[in-house]
Amino acid sequence: MNRRRCPTGKLKHFNEAWAEIAARRQSEDLGSVFRVYRCTCGWWHTFDVLKKRNKETQRESRNARRRRAARGEPSPLQILQAEQRREHRRAQRYRRRLREELPLRVWEDDGGA
Ligand SMILES: [Zn+2]
Incomplete structure (x- = not known):
């Protein structure tokens, strides 16, 4: 490598x-x-999608912000917040599913004995 x-x-x-x-x-x-x-470097890393997008949000120039507001579009922050709510619900579903699957896995691991 x-x-x-x-x-x-x-x-x-x-x-x-x-x-x-990870x-x-x-x-x-x-x-x-x-x-x-x-x-x-040849290795794999993780990165925080929301943090990265936050930085991009802060980079929106004053002119870009004005033009966007004139078009009546939501701000990147509003889009981000909606996305965070969605991701939060998704994480909750994921945790719930893990909890539900855990007893099943234990049961399978010991051969169901
Ligand atoms: Zn690296």
């Missing part, structure tokens, strides 16, 4: 599947949305 120096200093994951597991855990623990990507 290509071992270039990592520009991020982030936690390194060996492959996409492992990074996905991303799921971070999403749960931190109440945000984490996705994975392959870095130029």
